[in-house]
Amino acid sequence: MPKREAVAIAVAALLLVVVLPICNALPTSSPLHLSDFRLNLFGKFLAYAILALGLDLLWGYAGVLSLGHGVFFGLGAYAMGMHLMLEIGAKSVYQSALPDFMVWNQIKEMPLFWKPFYSGAFTLAAVVLVPALFALAFGFLAFRSRIRGVYFSIITQALALSAWLVFNRNEMRLGGTNGLADFKTIFGFPLNQPATQRGLYAVTAATLVVAYLLCRRITGSRAGKVLVAIRDSETRVLFSGYSPARYKLFVFVVSAVLAGVAGALYAPQVGIITPAKIGVLPSIEMVVWVAAGGRGTLVGAVAGAVGVNWMQSWLTTSYPDVWLLFLGGLFMGVVLFFPDGVVGAVARAAARVWSLTGRAPSTATPTAGARSRA
Secondary structure: OOHHHHHHHHHHHHHHHHHHHHHHHOOOOOOOOOOHHHHHHHHHHHHHHHHHHHHHHHHHHOOOOOOOHHHHHHHHHHHHHHHHHHHHHHHOOOOOOOOHHHHHOOOOOOOHHHHHHHOHHHHHHHHHHHHHHHHHHHHHHHHHOOOOOHHHHHHHHHHHHHHHHHHOOHHHOOOHHHOEEOOOEEOOEEOOOHHHHHHHHHHHHHHHHHHHHHHHHHHHOHHHHHHHHHHHOHHHHHHOOOOHHHHHHHHHHHHHHHHHHHHHHHHHHHOEEOHHHOOHHHHHHHHHHHHHHOOOOOHHHHHHHHHHHHHHHHHHHHOOOOHHHHHHHHHHHHHHHOOOHHHHHHHHHHHHHHHHOOOOOOOOOHHHHHHHHO
């Protein structure tokens, strides 16, 4: 990793993990005070950024476009949500050991698959393993059959639709269309306390930094170079003696794990998880984040996730009827005018400035490098 990039990561980590929580802890009279609402909102954006990193690793570097990553996000969120629902216990509205929605649906006994989620350790393991195993099984069948390109995108979109339909059913004992909500504590800490939300934000920010370093390690390794080669020409990689299916399966599982972890961090901060986060529309929005920021850059994925969701938060509050039009216009604008996203556009502009001054930039974006090799 170049020294300049390492310094930038260290500064960003210090700002996100340390400075912002300290600003939130300051008295409200302080000019540097950051409100609980804004810290919680930014924590949600950072959870989205973790997912975007995984999707960029899969799409930007390996060239595999998934339109079903909402499923893995939902699996992690529901795993955490089930534990949080069980933590409520008799403090629920109906003062029953069963979650409220089970009382509504006249369920008399705790379903067997819910019982392991009483354990916090099992829940944390499930957050990682459930999306990983599901992605492993799905990816193995898809990549072994050499399904790629638009066909893979279509079947992942069908997967998102199927999962949305399944999770909406009350028979699944997962809350149906209402999902899981009204969480009160997380591992014994009350969620309505600012200190708990501050801690959740700090954990989310630290996880984002670790996820970025992991993705950067992968892309800078030999496996990362093979992934880029698969994106540029899978046939050449196959004839070179490599197995593209194994590399794609590996990055698909890693991407799914990051999505599951993002979902687990999202649920306690927002306080609800429903099937609406699993379907086709949210999965497509996730692709828009990466495309807008700049795929194949990692930094662009983070910037796109935070930027697009910040715009969504502002537009849905001030101009609720305009948001979907803006989202569609943003995606078309990126495809037509900024195919490399915001980060790619900035990199090209910087390269032109450097060329005018007679000096060459020290680094090039992965997307630009891949295009020159192609």
